[in-house]
Amino acid sequence: LSTIIGGLGGLNQTQLRKMMAFSSIAHLGWMIVAITLAPNLTLFNLTLYIALTSSTMLIMHLTMSKTLQNAMLISPHSPITASFFLLSLLSLGGLPPLSGFSPKWLILQELITHNLIPLASMMAITALLSLMFYLRTTYISTMTIPPTTTPLKNTWRFKPNPNTPTLPLLLLISLLLLPITPMMIQ
Template sequence: TWQKFAPLTLLYMTHNHLNHTTMLFVGLMSALIGGWAGLNQTQTRAIMAFSSIAHMGWLITAITMSPSLATLMMLMYTTITTATFLPLATMKTTTDIGTMWPLSPTTLTATMITLMSLGGLPPLTGFMPKWLILKELSSTGMTTLATLLLMASLPSLYFYIRLAYLTILTTPPTTTNTEYKWRFNMTHTKHTAPMIMASTLLLPMTMTLYSMT
């Protein structure tokens, strides 16, 4: 997420001097490539990388239409990403993710809901910036571009839901002792709960937050 600040700062300073059609095309292609390329990935790191590319496409589109909208989207994206990785900070391997269910079912469930929010699933917070961008595009007569961006977001949402399904719904109801890692300790920080709540429950405050940016 922090790697986006440098190019976004450059775009903020130069977006008035760039061709808007080219910018919208680049944003659409970034969203399409990030979504479709992530479908064949099995590693979480690669999935998050392609998801970041897709989100960058939405940010480019937003900054072309309205810089304040791009600011709101970046704030929401940073909040959701932080909430996603706070519970995962103590997990180093995929085995840790699997063993987190018997240790802390609530934390794992909240993490998976946050992942779906990162994918933009309504009515979670992650849907807010996409909703505003689609609304802005539709109000300016760019219905085709709005439809293509909406279709481009479906692959990202699919592999986030698939990740949640493989982590939660395929976990057996009872576990054996061999699934536990004796050195794995699930720790929590005091910021985890507020960040998860912000990343999932802010959709009703959309217009209030948009008017503040």
């Protein structure tokens, strides 16, 4: 039920914090389903979700993005930051080449193993709802720029920010963990 609420609630959000809150509700639904079948899988899901959310929130903090309209300015400021924001959001959505896919894949596999195919189907369909608002956010933050009457704006500089040494590590975890998933879950 919480995956449906999280997916539907996040669809029409313009504030990134509210969208991330509904994402947390949806991910909590995945953890609730998995905790009865495989508690170690729930711990893996929680650990990976913390890394994914932390990297996304750190990028939002560094770019001072609070709404989708602010997210439009990430790409003109720093294309590299925008691409990492795109990849971390897609990983949160659970696209297959990224790390966020592995917990959902393993939970669906566990549900099918226990012959809970209708529940697995519902979980997979509600994951598409969450993926929809992540795709919308990535499209807005990387592919669109806000309309302006002047041909060039000097918005490509950030204010000096404190050093965040944990961001590269969190980005590595959130993007490249899928190939070593079979070694971690046995």
